[in-house]
Amino acid sequence: MTTAQFSFPVRDVERKVLDRVAELAEGFRAVAAEYDERAEIAVGHLTALHDADVDRAVLPEHVGGLGLSYSAFGHVVCVLAKADPATATIWTMHAGAGVALAEFTKETLGSFFADEFLAGKRFANALSEPASGNRFLNPQQDAVPVAGGWSLTGAKRFVSGCEIAEYLLVNARVDDVPAFFGVVPDETVSTIPIWDTLGLRATRSQLLSFDNTVLRAEYRGRAPGFGDFAVIPAGLPAISLGIADAALDALVEHAQSRVILGKPLSHQQWVQYEVADVQTKLAAAHALYERALWEADNGVPSFFPNLSRAKYLANKVAVDVAQLGVRVGGASGYLKKSPIQRHLRDAEAGQLMAYSTEVIAGEIGRSVLGVPEGE
Known part of the structure; x- marks a missing residue:
């Protein structure tokens, strides 16, 4: 222990x-x-x-x-x-x-x-759809009434782990209102193999096609509420922070072990300056994230927008650290045996996860500037 x-x-x-x-x-x-x-x-x-x-x-x-x-x-x-x-x-x-x-x-x-x-059954999150963009809680695909529930024809994208999932969390519009269902994949649910991606390759986040899939009435749930445990919003910043931590460790190891003109690369002033910049930003991102988690644990209403801010900063910092790793690593950072290239690819993926950095930036900017939603 x-x-x-x-x-x-x-x-x-x-x-x-x-x-x-x-x-x-x-x-x-x-x-x-x-x-x-x-x-x-x-x-x-x-x-x-x-x-x-x-x-x-x-x-x-x-x-x-x-x-x-x-x-x-x-x-x-x-x-x-x-x-x-x-x-x-x-x-x-x-x-x-x-x-x-x-x-x-x-x-x-x-x-x-x-x-x-x-019991160990596998679940996957199938909410994001091509038509709704980042707004994965507001589906644009309509489910139509059928015996025993509703029928959905459409697609959900970037479903991580869908190939091993025994249950899917799926949403669709029912009577113009977002509705949430548990779905057991059957012959009406097919995997479209799109996963030849740059980063996070081992998530195998494929596209799922639904062809008259029945959304069973007994598996319908209520809408998300404020008191629910917000797993995904709370988890996404941590994914980028973990990638950034690993990228910084790899950078430091390379700089300390690579000798240039008789001295480790870490002795070069430009490396020290750049590392100081990204390490400070990374520490700030961790602090913002930890503050948002503390707010969530203590029922402070601002925790949700602050988790979004933490994701935005974590996504940006992860890319900054990983890109510096490539600069410090030089050509050797592109080699398969080097973790530097993998950290760079993985860091880029975090920015694309909903809500993307562009969407979050718009929300933060509107809030700071006092611009009403939708204007």
Whole structure:
């Protein structure tokens, strides 16, 4: 057992999970590049996290879980993302879908989805669609009434881990209102293999096609509410922060070991200046994120927009650190054996995850300038 110190209050049950995640992450880090090269989902990593009670931990207490705090959850995702950001991304989306369905359907289905989540079933988040852009909670595809529910024909994109998912969280418009459903993939749901991407290759975030898929009435849940555990908004900043942490470590290791004209590269003044800049920005991004998590744990209403701000800054900083790593690494940073090139590819992916940096920038700018929504 480790004796790690945390900057936030940690219950005994949380400490056990956090220590176990730290142990697992070391093994994940050792093989992350191999899974990235093969663009293969590390199913064993996900199973190990479930067996270590990490799934149970993230599930809120009122639906049968351990009720991990936002601060502890953010720490988990940061640790995982620093070791293996693809695994961190798939697990965050899995947890987001599983927790959401457990909470959204609690009043109608009781513990069904919570029990399935705790049993180790795989969940995937299938909300983003080509027509809605970043506005994944506001679907533009209409579901039409059929016997037993509604029928959906359309597509959902960038569904991380969809190829191993046993349940999908899907939304569609029902009577012009966003509606949320649990869906068991069947022959009407097909995978369109689009995943030949630049970064986060091992998430295999494919396009799903729905062809008259029945959205069952009994699997319909309520809309998201303020008191729900916001897994995905809370997890996305941590993915970029973990990537940035790993990129900075790789940069430092290279600068300390690469000798130029008889001295390590780290002795060059331009490297010191540039590292000072990105390290300070990274520390600020971590601080903003930790503040937003503290607000979430303490019921401060501003936590949600501050999580968006944290994502925006984390996305930008991750790219800055990774790009500096390429500059410091020089030509060797492009080699397959170097982690520098992978960190750069992974860092770019974070900016594209909803909400993208452009969308968040618009929201922040409107808020600061007092511009009403929609104008």
